[in-house]
Amino acid sequence: MSAAVSPLAPKRYPEMPVVGGARIATAEAGIKYKGRKDLMVMVFDEGTEVAGVFTRSRCPSAPVEFCRRNLPGGRARILVVNSGNANAFTGRKGRDATAITAEAAAKAVGAGEGEVFLASTGVIGEPLAAGSFAHLLGDLVERAAPDSWEEAAHAIMTTDTYPKFVTATARLGGAEVVINGIAKGAGMIAPDMATMLSFVATDAPIAAPVLQELLSRGTAKTFNAVTVDSDTSTSDTLMLFATAKAAARGAPWITDAKDPALAPFRRALGQVLKKLALQVVRDGEGARKQVEVTVTGAKSARSAKRIALSIANSPLVKTAIAGEDANWGRVVMAVGKAGEPAERDLLAIWFGDIRVAHEGERDPDYSEEQASAYMKRDEIAIRVDLGIGRGKATVWTCDLTKEYVAINGDYRS
Template sequence: MSATISPLAPKKYPKMPVIEGVRIATAEAGIKYRNRTDLLAMVFDPGTAVAGVFTKSKCPSAPVDYCRQNLSAGKARVLVVNSGTAKAFTGKKGRASTALTGEAAAKAAGCSESEVFLASTGVIGEPLDTNKFSHLLAGLVKDGKPDLWTEAAKAIMTTDTYPKVASQTVKLGDADVTINGIAKGAGMIAPDMATMLSFIATDAPIAAPVLQDLLSRGTAKTFNAVTVDSDTSTSDTLLFFATGKAGSRGAPKISDPKDARLGAFRR
């Protein structure tokens, strides 16, 4: 991470409201650097739906393959992200490390491994010893807090010089729902998604297939519409989580991507 902050850094960061059903924790695991957070756990209440879009590289990282495998179930309980090492081009060692991380995360969250989602960013070609951070996961899950969105964005930075966060409140039916997002990415931005790790969460009660439709359509006009140096990352990961908690405030459950009530949410 460069010591010089980009001139594109915002002068003021948005207030990141709490998303009911999401808890966040970060840690300094010392994966590559000292004295900086490099491990993120995002914990979701039962019933959380998930959608995802990933790199089109023919050589995806082990965490990308892991997420693709789990995405079909459409349910999420925990997200674990490490920065410093990407677990890409690491062969059997990378797959084994990713599997062990998934097992440790599932145990910490008390959920099925199919409800675990993983992402890694950093140097490619270097295996990651899961023992560096797996022992921290139980504490992160236990100690997670709902208001640590900016801290989460900092934990996934590599060459980024500032955290990237955004939030929007929109109407779904007659109820307000919130959408929060974090991202990292500074180089290798092309031809699709931009060496991005991005994680979005909402309290809207939207079914996983609808969430996937919204995400896939939105990605085509956003993440896949930017280029910097014409390289494709092996680790691009965009995940969208919907806890559904706004349903208790009157937000309608959406199970059809053509539902007219998605108008404001879609924009």
């Protein structure tokens, strides 16, 4: 594990307000490490609606399968998250561990197991001894408190070098509602850990199908537009809980995703998801620079995103950025290998506001000195215009440094 905090860590953190109807507690369960919080529960009042999006891996973890089964019910009373062990690729033992945890969690809140949600992050392939922490859940539920968001963000960290939490408010009808979110990440999968987990809660009264629509759409331009190393975890989980407590303050119940009253909430949720996703990228293993890649003029938005991801995932682009080298030739290479429609002689490329390539060749005004100066920043923006259509997309990544290799080459030892 990297001891130093990422140079891209937030300079300031928000005060986290309470989300009515949601309470949090954490504990040191000793799942893998001693002297470190590794268990978190979030308890929700009755009537809390839930939505979720999960890894597309064909080999998902046991908790991901568990959550997928419960999601259609649309209701949540408790979320249990452990770090230190991902409970992934653990076969029948994995299912047994989720069953033990779910039973204890349901009992602790007095709800059905269909209203329990679980997430685990950590090493893959080691059986998770759920028995070693299931007995703690009753006490955790009892002492859960509404003001423990920052503590929750700490408890789910693994290789993260800083906690990730964000808050926002939005008007919903005549009331103001709160949206709080926490996340963890680092590599897309990793160490005795890493994987992307994020949990967002609001007091807005929004029905589960609408929440699901909001979350699925909100993810496309946020969590699904960030990449650290192109590797997809077996455990990636993003959940959104709505306690509906703001109904008492006059917020209307939202049961239709097309309800115009939803617009401010949708924007605020998008902001929360984007900030959390960027905090994950900025804490990418070994990251020293945040990189924003925008592709315009593509045949379609889908094509633009594929090309943007090809650039953002290219080891040669990412190492050049680590080396503060304005190597736009590698950007051309990454456009070319994406397999999407592109016309070499129409390509233009910018680093920040500096146009480095134009009509398929080096910009006539290209200045190596100017471009190199730009590359010293800690936030780099690359833009590619393909000149063949109107599709556009933006994705975010970080640079690829020797520290990434060190962190991932050494972690199990």
